[in-house]
Amino acid sequence: MKEIEQYYKVLGLQIGASLEEINQAYRDLAFIWHPDRLPKDNERLLAKAVAKLQEINHAREQLKSVQVLSKPSSRTPVTQEKTAPSTATNYRYRRPSQSQAERPYYRDLTGVDLRGANLKEKDLSGRKLIQANLSYADLSDTFLHKVNLEQANLFRANLFRANLLEANLRQANLQEVNLIGADLSGADLTEADLSGAKVGAGNRILVKLTGTILRGAILPDGSIHP
Structure with a gap:
């Protein structure tokens, strides 16, 4: 105590x-x-x-x-509609307050489809979201500490001020994503595609990149980091 x-x-x-x-x-x-x-x-x-x-x-x-x-353990997880196949790719995001991503017993969300989902200010720290589809999702001010987003699709997602400390973003699709104010300290972006991503204003970078791994990543200007 x-x-x-x-x-x-x-x-x-x-x-x-x-x-x-x-x-x-x-x-x-x-x-x-x-x-x-x-x-x-x-x-x-x-x-x-x-x-x-x-x-x-x-x-x-x-x-x-x-x-x-x-918390009481009598609650059961939100399930898919009965008419939908019980596969991760057919998961449909419904009420944010009851989403799978928020619940502690849904740690593995590999392949989940959360296109356009409102996950603003949610806590997804430590979740496994390998190959997840988060395109157009609102992840602003979201906690993604040590999250596994390897090969995930984050096309045009909003990661404004998101906490991505030590996140795994290897080979992730980050095309045209909004990273203004995001913290990518210690994150691994090996071979990630950041082409067209919003990372600053003018010549000023507004993303925290302390210790970030960018080996082979496609940078916002289209160049490839060595």
Whole structure:
């Protein structure tokens, strides 16, 4: 119990705070402590920021687990329409508040079809969305920390201010996607297609790319990163 109390304390919250409050506190602290906001030549501060980010991320993940375990387990997952085949590619996104992507027991969403889905401010951290279709989806301010989007289709998706820390985007289709304000620190974009993607204004890049892997990726201007 003392550990749980400490996690709330790390996020500056009262014990029993809601998941929404936990996520908001995490967003605020992640913004404050992100290394990109600090001088690059101050190794001491950078190391402290990285450690702080790890601490608040761990606290958030632990509190999320507590929230999940405290919820009644009698609910059954949302199923497909009876007339539709029971395959991942025929999944139809319905009410965002009851979507598969939000539920903790839907960790593996490989091949899911979420075209045009409203996933704004949702938490998809750690989900497996390999080869998922998220074209035209609204993922603005969404948490996608360590999500697996390998070979996923994100054509024209809105990833405005999305948190993609350490995400797997290998060979993903990111054509014409909006990445303004997104955090791709530590993400793997090997051979991803970013042609036409929105990444800044004029010559100013407005995407966080600290430690991002871009090997073989097609950049917004059509060039290929070595």
